[in-house]
Amino acid sequence: MLKHTALHAEHLRLGARMVDFAGWDMPIQYASQLDEHHAVRTVAGMFDVAHMSAVDVLGSQARDFLRHLLANDVARLQSPGKALYSCMLNRDGGVIDDLIVYHLDESWFRLVVNAGTTDKDLAWLQAEAAGFEVEIRHRRDLGILAVQGPAARQRVQALLPPELAERASALTPFSAAWHGELFVGRTGYTGEDGYELILPHDELLPLWQALLAAGVTPCGLGARDTLRLEAGMNLYGQDMDETVSPLECGLAWTVSLADSRRAFVGREALEARQAALGRKAIGLVLEGRGVLRGHMPVRAAGQQVGELTSGGYAPTLKGSIALARVAADAEPPFEVEIRGQWHAVREVKPPFVRHGKVLVASVAPVPRS
């Protein structure tokens, strides 16, 4: 039996095509995935992400606990409302999950974790919390709605209670404001400006419908995937998992080794691995026509050096792009095998698209013979 978010009936009413995503019956698209993608790049789109979980970490040692738990350092979160992206590692340095942590006050931090990993995350949090004065509270009472695009913040602000609207409009990227149980973070997973809102389940539908009336396009998980891929953002379970360290999936920037006394979970293994790094993550653009897909083999100088972790059609580039994991010493030019044929790809540094702008040189289709 698939789980439903509070917006499930609304998705069906809007004619969405539904898929099983990590045990949840979720919309993959409403009408056209491409139109939904472009709506986010040019105006505003919204995503039901209530299958993801908010988890509050409460108590006098909340900060100490998170400095132990996370690879990024919450010591950077010095004022209430600030947020940080981090990996949560196992003792081998593999990624258990990637998450956003918000600092609400000194005894209250909030994590937003992936849907498919929620159960194991909670078990891990509980186990690691032993010895710390903290309480782990899975906020099953709260749902999450992402509203993304150049016009997203303005459309949301117009609907917020006056107590919150002004503070929300003043938010800098990666920070949050809240009023009662309505929480607004200036974060996202699309490469565009926007908000992620956390709120009680019964308030999701009225907000969704008000945004719909304000011209915000409902977007499914399909568009969410093409948007995050263009933004060069990893998808947990695809670009990283418990066998991959953050150093091997392009997330070295999220690992904070600055405080040498901070013995976070996985640090020892990471430092041992860093010396002999086996693999690296790269971005690729297909030079000709076709579509790159996850798991396609990558070769350099005739030798297989790795595979694509995520690939797809990039609607903003009107071409195909991918994230790949290859041997650390592999050098371009690279080729990718699509249905038995090797195709030239160009290595680029993600992101591919940011704030509506293509950041890599245009994809030049190779003339067909």
Added chain:
Amino acid sequence: MSNTPADLKYAKSHEWVKTLPDGTLLIGITDHAQAALGDLVFVETPKVGRVLAADEACCVVESVKAASDVYAPVAGTVVDANAKLGENPELVNDAPYEAGWLWKLKPANPADVDGLLDAAGYLASLS
């Protein structure tokens, strides 16, 4: 409701076949198939001159979500392919029975077409 013209023949694997006055066959995918695939972003048609067996996978249509094979409804030789799909794969979504045709086949045995489904038979195969 998907559109399934009564004057075409169909294969269970979602191809349609139209017999042209010169005896060649125009082949594409059905409205039902294009709707199920979603926005197409790449089409790889078979090369002209290629000899196909019946049910041979010979063409690839890729949507944003996934790549799918298209099969030869009957045996024959490819005599033309829709070059417009290189620049405009969305023609298959917009006009699956007209501008979105995939390739033209000279059948090895014209009578093979009689063995394909009619519109009612194809619709029945979907349920």
